[in-house]
Amino acid sequence: MNFNRPFSVTLIALAIATTSSFAQVKRKPTPSPKTKPVAAAVQIRPSLLPTDPDVLIGKLPNGLTYYIRHNEQPKNRAELYLVVKTGSILETDAQQGLAHFTEHMAFNGTRDYPKNELVNYLQKSGVKFGADLNAYTSFDETVYQLPLPTDSAAVFTNGFNILANWAGYVSFDAAEIDKERGVVLEEARARGKNAQERLSLQTLPVILNNSKYASRLPIGQESVLKTFDAATIKSFYHDWYRPNLQAIIAVGDFDVKVVEEIIKNKFGLLTNPAGEKPRTAFTVPPTPGTVVKIATDKEFPYTLAQIVVKHPQATVTNTATYMRSLRINLFNYMMSERLNELLQKPEPPYLYARASYSALIAKQDAFSSVVIAKPGDLENAVKTMVAETERARKFGFTLTELERAKQAVLVQVQNAYNERDKTNSANFVRDYSRNFISGEAIPGIEFEYNYIATNINKIGTADMNVLAGQFISDQNRVIIIEGPEKDKDKLPNEKTILGWINTAGVGVTAYVDNVTSRPLMGKSPAPGKIVSETTDEAIGTTTLVLQNGLKAILKPTKFKNDQVLINGYSFGGTSLASDQDFTSANLAAPIIGGSGIADFNQGQLDKMLAGKNVSVSPYISDIAQGISANTSPKDFETAMQLIHLYFTQPRRDEDIWKGNISQTRSILTNRGLDPGSVYQDTVSAVLSSYNMRSMVTTLANLNSASLDKAYNFYKDRFADASGFTFTFVGNFDVDVLKPYIESYLGSLPSTNKKEKYKDLGIHPPAGQLTKTVYKGLDDKATVQMVFSGTYEYNETNNIQLDALEEVMNIKLTERLREQEAGVYAPGVRISYAKIPSGRYTATIYFTCSSANVDKLIAATLDEISKLKLNGATPADIQKFVAEEARSTQVQLKENVFWAGYLGGASQNDENPDDILKHVSSLEQITVESTKQTAAKYLNTTNLVKLILMPEKK
Missing domain, CATH: 3.30.830.10 (Metalloenzyme, LuxS/M16 peptidase-like)
Structure with missing residues (x-):
């Protein structure tokens, strides 16, 4: 259980179509960019939204x-x-x-x-x-x-x-x-x-x-x-x-x-108390003018500014507030796009920025602008952020921006409508909870579908361009500056920060929308051929092998109406890079994945995809390289085109490289102020036996990296399609997908290298080791106890370790939380792997007071000793079996499970049909088996204790 701690408004989520006021609609033809906005018609009295008839x-x-x-x-x-x-x-x-x-x-x-x-x-x-x-x-x-x-x-x-x-x-x-x-x-x-x-x-x-x-x-x-x-x-x-x-x-x-x-x-038998107290609706009184607050902390690693302009909350109850909420989401989307675009510069003006209008607290909404500055560069960050909001206030938005925002909304609206019979129950619960608490309307998806389809294109640039003027004000405004204590003397005073904000918009010009009308691909590549096709009736998959050696595993499902998940991998990864080139190799996928594709920079690509339900990302891990993608059946070909282009035409963008290196340097500057970061960096170092590949990058390594090395490594990793296996899971017909697979995957280059990964031996050290980090002002200690060793990866052993993990979670919750009252949420995480070599780690973790560290470690070891001596109780085994059986039943009806499972089975060379025997295999878990498993894998011969303690006074 938890409580909602009021966070800094920097953490207010900005997402398009996040409330129930967005159902799914079909995209209507959008007007030409040359079309002029039409003047508003006669005002129509807003009507109350209906209530969903299905509840x-x-x-x-x-x-x-x-x-x-x-x-x-x-x-x-x-x-x-x-x-x-x-x-x-x-x-x-x-x-x-x-x-x-x-x-x-x-x-x-x-x-x-x-x-x-x-x-x-x-x-x-x-x-x-x-x-x-x-x-x-x-x-x-x-x-x-x-x-x-x-x-x-x-x-x-x-x-x-x-x-x-x-x-x-x-x-x-x-x-x-x-x-x-x-x-x-x-x-x-x-x-x-x-x-x-x-x-x-x-x-x-x-x-x-x-x-x-x-x-x-x-x-x-x-x-x-x-x-x-x-x-x-x-x-x-x-x-x-x-x-x-x-x-x-x-x-x-x-x-x-x-x-x-x-x-x-x-x-019905519950009663209200006699003379019940009135349920007072408390409010936050408005603040005349502007209040500035400057706050610092010794452990805060960033410098940020927040400008919060508070407004009365507008609950969505009728057609007028419904349309206003839609305009606000369009506004938020366009502001987000503009601020994100600035991050693609070779010297980005900030580490992070966001400006949005959303709910705050206590029946208040707020226009909140937030910027996290590079060290020593707060003035530039604040002025840049404020200048963008001023640009919107003075000049509004372009027609192409608005149409793109509409398409982005409509994609999500369409997806949710298409999934209306596959919507998770928890989504409805959240909507009804808001209705009860705040009175927010719940009109139902059928109404919303028709209403948005009819009305979204009535919103013109004139409607949008007035919003910034309504949101931005110097009344009921709070300006917050937060930074590290060591930089206190460098932070602006109230007069200075107000001066920055008041002058930031001077000289701004209208936004220029850099768009392109060129297609993603000029023509389809010459297709390859499918040379073999096999089916697995047990789990409903079809496996295709193409002429270039690429394998595709397809599992059509009806779990979601508008979802297709695509994942591809081949072995190799950064394990094939030298230590000298590792930093460049490790940056390769995120840099290339954020640089656009072919002749399109990332900004152009984002704008091209705004009206499509598609996301494609290349990755390079330590042992593999691949592609992760999700799309809808309608946009499947676009996803396949992107996959093909990430193989054949990755884009080399000097500006993106410089910007990312600059951002990383800035983040590293004050990383040592945060106790959690210092502790985690130590954990990574110790558990990898101080291998530089698993440790936080250093400025020296960063300076030695180059775009040429990163780009060439990326191209080399995706030069040979013969080692790739792709999985497709979702709503499709196998025969419909075959031509796309032949065209966009079958045409990929193949060299038949038959590469594998290298086992670099990066794992926790053998023996007993305790490492204590002294960092932090408050009495707060963090403990990790890590057992590790070699492992024979198979279904029998895996089930036993899964059971051990849950039994330990139960026992440590009973002992450390309920009996000792010394922790809030102890946890046990046991992981095991077959590649690059058979290894397991069992990690026990908790947070507590520094005075209780030794006592709670001893209590943990005592519970482990009991488990080794007696095994798990039948009751605890029953709990695990019940939880695992029920979660498996749910997972077998989820695309995301099958996408991960089929890929994992392929990598580990397992029989994917084994999942059908998983629930019956739970019978293997007995008191004796848990006893033997605990004795074998919770062996203190290899035990690393990693402890974070407050600084010594």
């Missing part, structure tokens, strides 16, 4: 709201949510942190599930704690999520009883409260105790104008968490966990009427 919405006599929808993606599964209009904003001074603490206590004892019985019961039913079973607390709401199987009527029905227990019957046992104090304090430590938290504590009171929101962070006050009594938290629960502030959301593969009756029976 049943009701309210019980006690005020509890419910949303129920039948949905079969995924099959035999349901998402059950309890949404409570209760968050940290409603806490009294004595309750700070108890909204979030209440969420924790819901998992630590209710009327029908004392202590930890609830988690134990759900794990045995195949629900994984943390990954599936979860919750979060924010300022204004608390949300519990419970994904359940519906093929077990008992488990499914009992899920509503669990929600009812959370809604009205949490026990708040005093002993359980005391045990959980440490867990919540450790959650605060794990998520905070860093530069970002310290900077937020300085800047949030300014952004939130010292309102109650600024003093009600969901994690609360440490002094309260340590000392509150049961009566205080019961009072919060009594006042605010009441049915007229609650909603049950159920979406999944079930009978709607049956679920409605279950809800009436389970929740």
